[in-house]
């Protein structure tokens with residue numbers, strides 16, 4: 598026989614135990630473990646049931662947790678499946694990812710400032726690289742850089758010399774002539790001494806949407822004049 602104040606149920610706090618003991622008559626030991634005997638057995642049963650059965654708020658919380666977990670799992674699966682395939686198939690740079698759908702073809706149509714999407718991608722190749730003569734690969738490199746910087750500058754040029762067939766190169770199965778029109782000489786030149794503010798002039802002029810300008814100074818007249826106008830275009 599144990600005194601009432603020693604009665605305790607697993608999971609019940611001290612306050613619960615006090616409430617619970619209020620409805621008990623006495624506590625006995627059965628096989629060394631406390632066993633509750635009560636004249637208010639239904640009251641104890643109700644108490645135990647209320648402790649074991651989750652309330653509606655707990656059910657709602659569990660449901661919310663399960664929903665959150667399932668949504669997170671779905672999101673992770675979606676990312677793993679679709680993003681990994683996109684990474685596998687799309688090997689362009691971060692700049693290329695900002696290009697409009699259609700890539701270079703669409704970018705070439707967009708009027709305005711020179712578009713980064715008009716950059717030559719690694720699949721750019723010369724149709725007849727050997728036709729460049731002795732200057733060979735380095736000349737080809739410079740030419741591609743030239744085209745890269747000029748964009749479709751030729752739209753606003755006045756002269757009308759077309760690219761020789763031997764110097765045309767393909768860009769996503771389209772020749773540069775088809776993409777950018779014929780390469781032509783520039784309409785205007787900015788000439789100035791070193792530290793004369795020529796860069797500032799260029800940047801101000803470049804703001805106009807109809808102006809296509811080189812990103813870097815070509816130094817044609819002082820360094821690359823021997824390469825000829827074909828290189829300069």
Ligand SMILES: Nc1ncnc2c1ncn2[C@@H]1O[C@H](COP(=O)(O)OS(=O)(=O)O)[C@@H](OP(=O)(O)O)[C@H]1O
Pocket residue numbers: 789790791792793794795796797
């Ligand atoms: N509007 C105006 N007024 C005064 N100074 C100006 C202006 N615009 C450009 N600058 C200065 O010009 C310097 C750059 O000139 P360039 O673009 O010709 O330089 S470069 O030769 O092409 O490297 C550069 O000077 P530093 O900063 O001493 O290099 C610019 O600050």
